[in-house]
Each structure stands twice: as C-alpha cells, then as structure tokens.
Amino acid sequence: MELLVDLHTHTVASGHAYSTLTENAMAASRKGLKLLGMTDHGPSMPGAPNLYHFGNLSIIPEEIFGVKILPGVEANIVNHEGELDIPFSYLAKMRLVLVGLHVICYPGGTSEQNTQAYIQAMGNPYIDMMVHPERPDFQLDLERIAYKSAQLNIPVEINNSSLSTIEEKARARVNCCCFANYMAKYKGPIILGSDAHFWDRVGEFSAALEVIHEAGISEHQVLNSSPERVLDYLATRRKQRLSISKVPLSIA
Numbered sequence: 001m002e003l004l005v006d007l008h009t010h011t012v013a014s015g016h017a018y019s020t021l022t023e024n025a026m027a028a029s030r031k032g033l034k035l036l037g038m039t040d041h042g043p044s045m046p047g048a049p050n051l052y053h054f055g056n057l058s059i060i061p062e063e064i065f066g067v068k069i070l071p072g073v074e075a076n077i078v079n080h081e082g083e084l085d086i087p088f089s090y091l092a093k094m095r096l097v098l099v100g101l102h103v104i105c106y107p108g109g110t111s112e113q114n115t116q117a118y119i120q121a122m123g124n125p126y127i128d129m130m131v132h133p134e135r136p137d138f139q140l141d142l143e144r145i146a147y148k149s150a151q152l153n154i155p156v157e158i159n160n161s162s163l164s165t166i167e168e169k170a171r172a173r174v175n176c177c178c179f180a181n182y183m184a185k186y187k188g189p190i191i192l193g194s195d196a197h198f199w200d201r202v203g204e205f206s207a208a209l210e211v212i213h214e215a216g217i218s219e220h221q222v223l224n225s226s227p228e229r230v231l232d233y234l235a236t237r238r239k240q241r242l243s244i245s246k247v248p249l250s251i252a
Contacts, residue, residue, distance in 0.1 A: 005224035006203050007037035007070065008098060008131060008157065008193030014040040015047020017197035024202050025064035031203040035227040036067050037096045039074040044085035044105040054090050068227070070234075072096030074131065076105035080113045082120025084127075091126035092241065096234065098157075099124075100131040101138050111139040118145060122154050125241055128234060129191055132159035134175035142179040149188030155223045155233075156188065161195035163207035173211070180215035189233075190217060191224045 009024050010017035019027075021038055028036045038060070041048040057071035072094045075084040084091070084099060091097055099121045101114065108114070118140060122130055133145050133156060149156045158180060162172040183190055192208040194201050212222065219225045223233060 001209060001219050001222065001225060003192060003203070003205050003209075003222070003224055004033055005035040005037075005227050005230050006033055006194050006196070006205075007035075007096060007129065007191055007224055007230065008039055008074070008159070009037060009196040009202055010040055010074075011038060013049045013053060014197070015045070015049075019197075019199040021060070021069070022064060023199040024196065025067050025069065027199040027202040028067045029065035033067055033203050035070065035224075035230060036202070037070045037072060037098070039072050039096060039098050041102075042073055042075040042085040042105075044076045044078055045102060046104060051086070051090060054086065054094065057094065070096040072098065072128075074098045074100060075127070077101050077117050077121050078105055079107065080109055080117050082117045082122075082124070084121065084124070088126055097126060097128045098131050099127045099129070101133075101135075103137050106138070108138060111141060114138045115141040115144055119148050122148055122152060125237075127154075128237055129155045129157065131157040131193060132162055132195070133157075134159065134172055134179050135162050136171040136175060142175065143182045146179060146182035146186045146188055149183065150186040151188075153189060155191045156183070157191045157193045158208040158211055159193050159195050160205050160208040161193075161197075161201070163211065164204075176208075176211045177214065180211050180217060183221070184215045184217050187221060189223050190221050192222060
C-alpha cells in the first residue's frame with residue numbers, strides 16, 4: 001500500500017518537536033508525499049503555541065516543495081466531557097483538526113470515563129479525525145471506539161510513533177493490533193499517522209502498515225491512501241458544519 005499523505009506531524013511550535021514546517025515539507029517531498037498535515041499541539045500542552053499561533057495559520061503557503069500543506073492542530077481533550085483546548089471560533093477556520101488524549105492535558109479516569117471523553121470528542125462537528133487511542137496511558141474500550149468510528153464516519157488513527165517508541169512498543173502493539181482488528185470488523189475509516197516530531201520521521205508508516213496488514217484492513221478503509229480522498233472528506237466535513245444551527249458542546 002502506497003501512502004501519499006501524512007496528516008499527523010509536528011513542528012518546533014509544539015515545544016517538544018525539533019524541525020520547522022519547511023524542513024518537514026522538504027522531507028515529505030523527498031519521500032514522494034503529496035499532502036502534509038501540520039498539526040501542532042493545542043495550548044494546554046506545555047510548550048505549545050498560544051491561540052494567536054492558530055489564528056494566523058492562513059499565512060502558510062498552500063504548497064511547499066510541491067507538497068500541499070494542511071495547517072491545523074492536534075487539539076487536546078481536557079476533561080471527562082470531551083471538551084477541547086481550542087475554541088470553536090478557531091476550530092472552524094482550520095483546515096485540519098486532530099484530537100487526542102495526552103497525559104499532561106487530561107486528568108485521567110476509569111475506562112468508562114476515558115472512553116466517554118474520547119467518544120464525546122469524536123461527536124464534535126468541528127473535529128476531523130481522532131488520534132492514537134491505542135496508547136497505554138489511558139484505558140479505553142477500543143471496540144466501542146471502533147464501532148463509533150464506523151457509525152459517525154470519523155477516521156481514527158493507527159499511530160506509527162506509538163509502535164516505534166521503545167519503552168511503549170510492546171504494550172502499544174498489543175493495543176494497536178486489538179484496535180485494528182475491531183476496525184476491520186466494523187469497517188470504520190482509518191488514517192495512518194507518523195506523529196513525526198523530527199523531519200526524518202515524516203511519512204514513516206512501516207510499523208502501522210504491518211499492524212493493519214495483519215488485521216486484514218483493506219486499502220479502501222485507509223483514508224490517507226489517497227490525497228483526493230482526504231481532501232474530499234475534509235470538504236464534506238466543512239459542508240456539514242455550515243448546516244449546524246446550534247453549537248452542541250461547550251469548548252474550554
């Protein structure tokens with residue numbers, strides 16, 4: 001399976017990543033990628049940019065080194081209600097909104113509380129995709145998340161970085177394989193993400209590809225197998241937002 005899109009990458013703006021957008025785009029171009037997400041962490045992450053950074057994303061060129069750029073955010077779930085650390089007014093203007101749980105930003109809880117927080121965020125019309133549910137930091141009902149992904153047509157990530165981090169690799173792989181099997185069962189849309197925090201990791205999906213092949217997940221189920229599929233999906237999400245008459249959630 002050839003993947004021409006990496007939607008989950010970070011720049012120096014995240015505070016704990018070490019390459020610029022230009023360096024990431026150059027790496028993406030060299031690897032033959034056609035579409036690159038710039039998804040720095042939301043402001044509740046220590047060292048992350050403040051809201052002014054996200055309000056200025058429109059100045060970023062649409063294309064760098066022949067690679068189309070999708071400026072956005074990896075927003076943080078901050079409580080058991082699934083609220084995020086980015087206001088609606090900012091989310092509505094972004095071209096790509098990823099959402100995940102992070103130890104420093106989320107208080108933790110029972111499996112039920114964590115799962116509910118994740119699913120509540122998944123139902124937020126201003127988000128596009130969910131990331132790394134397989135990380136062992138929080139207990140989650142992975143089957144319920146896979147089912148909800150299919151029901152809501154919200155892509156959920158198999159995170160390559162989780163599988164390549166030595167101290168987490170064994171535990172994360174068990175969770176990844178379990179989650180991939182559930183995604184194969186319910187047929188929800190998947191993305192593979194590098195979660196690159198340095199330019200040489202951009203477009204690195206080898207460990208995640210191994211997991212989805214073992215689970216029998218087809219190329220059709222993997223959204224970022226095609227730049228056109230990603231852009232069509234994002235365009236549909238934005239049309240859906242225009243039809244929203246009431247804000248269903250209050251965002252921190």
